[in-house]
Structure formats: structure tokens, C-alpha cells
Amino acid sequence: MKSSNSSQKTLSPADMLKMEAEILKKASDSEFEFRHLRRDDFEKGFLDTLSQLTVVGQVTKEDFEKRFDEMFPKRQEIYKIIVLLDKRADYIIGAGTVFFEKKFIRNTSTCGHIEDVNVDSTYRGNNLGVRMINILKEISCLNNCYKIIVDCADHNIKFYELVTIFQSFNINSVASNQRKDVCAGIVTRVDDDQIT
Numbered sequence: 001m002k003s004s005n006s007s008q009k010t011l012s013p014a015d016m017l018k019m020e021a022e023i024l025k026k027a028s029d030s031e032f033e034f035r036h037l038r039r040d041d042f043e044k045g046f047l048d049t050l051s052q053l054t055v056v057g058q059v060t061k062e063d064f065e066k067r068f069d070e071m072f073p074k075r076q077e078i079y080k081i082i083v084l085l086d087k088r089a090d091y092i093i094g095a096g097t098v099f100f101e102k103k104f105i106r107n108t109s110t111c112g113h114i115e116d117v118n119v120d121s122t123y124r125g126n127n128l129g130v131r132m133i134n135i136l137k138e139i140s141c142l143n144n145c146y147k148i149i150v151d152c153a154d155h156n157i158k159f160y161e162l163v164t165i166f167q168s169f170n171i172n173s174v175a176s177n178q179r180k181d182v183c184a185g186i187v188t189r190v191d192d193d194q195i196t
Helices: 013-027 039-044 046-051 061-071 128-142 154-162
Strands: 032-036 079-086 091-102 110-119 145-152 185-190
Touching: 013 032, 013 128, 032 128, 039 046, 039 061, 039 091, 046 091, 046 110, 079 128, 091 128, 110 128, 128 145, 145 154
Parallel strands: 110 145, 145 185
Antiparallel strands: 032 079, 079 091, 091 110
16 A cells, blocks of 8 residues: 655755744744744743643753753654743743654654643733744644644633634545645644643
């Protein structure tokens, strides 16, 4: 049986990072920079931003760096953590994660999982969260995801419903030449264990 994924271009990790950098640069502006999480972001408010979303716990700088080193660069092709930096304050005011689940189904496809999306409460209402979601979606498309699952708490579902890219459809009904535009069927799933 011939794989339908054989026609999809697989990028090297270096090329993937370059293309992601282009996506991030395109989404950034004079006030805000979207970029990958860095090892020194502990001091720039990354965990403060996440603490507005859920319980972070007592994470020390050593804990943060150990976890960062476990994930990057060893698993940079699986985990994509994007932060939003207020350039004037040099402080992280938003974050979002997409990670990739490799599947045997659908011709060994990949499923994207979007989680931990948050924008600092004092910056909300400026479409920064929508921009973050669009970035995570583009990165998922770059990784040839056949669908994207959004894991969120009940009270956050309304936000994702407002982001019109999260309308469900059957990706298999999309012609391969249109797939680039549509990219992925998106499902919102509630994570009952998430404490917010």
C-alpha cells in the first residue's frame, strides 16, 4: 500500500526551525515579539504568565532549566513552546504550546495538540491570543498535522469558538491541492484535570 504522506515534503530540523522563525517574525511587530522559549526565560516571566492559566507550583530556576534541557534541543521536533514578549518591558506576557503525536493511523500521520495558551490579563483584548493560536496552527501545518486537538478547561472553550479557524471539518474530504490552505481538522477537547 502506497503512503499518501510520501508526497508531503519532510523538512530537516534546521529547515523547520528556519521556517518557524519566519512565521514568528511575520506575526511580530514593533511592540510584541513571538519567539521560541529560551533557557533564560525563567527570569522573564514565563511562569508568571502560565500561573494566570493554571497552577504552576514552586518551580525553581534549577527545576526550570532541568526541564528545558530535557526538552530542548533533544525533542525540539516534538515540543514547540512559543512565548510572546513585550519588547518595551522585556517581559513575557503570553505563551502557547503545540506538541506532535506521531500516529500509525492515516498513513502514519501526525496529530497536533495545542495547550497552555495564555495572554497576561492586562494585555487581553488586543487579539494577541488569536495571533498565538494562528502561529501554533501554522506550525502544525508545517508539521503536516492531519488534525489539531485543543486541550482546555471548560471556561476557555468560548475563546476557541470565537477563533473561527476552529471549525470542524473532515480533512479527508479536502483535495490534496487545497490541503495547504485548510491544513487541519480542529477539535476542542476539555481536559477535566486542568486546574484553573
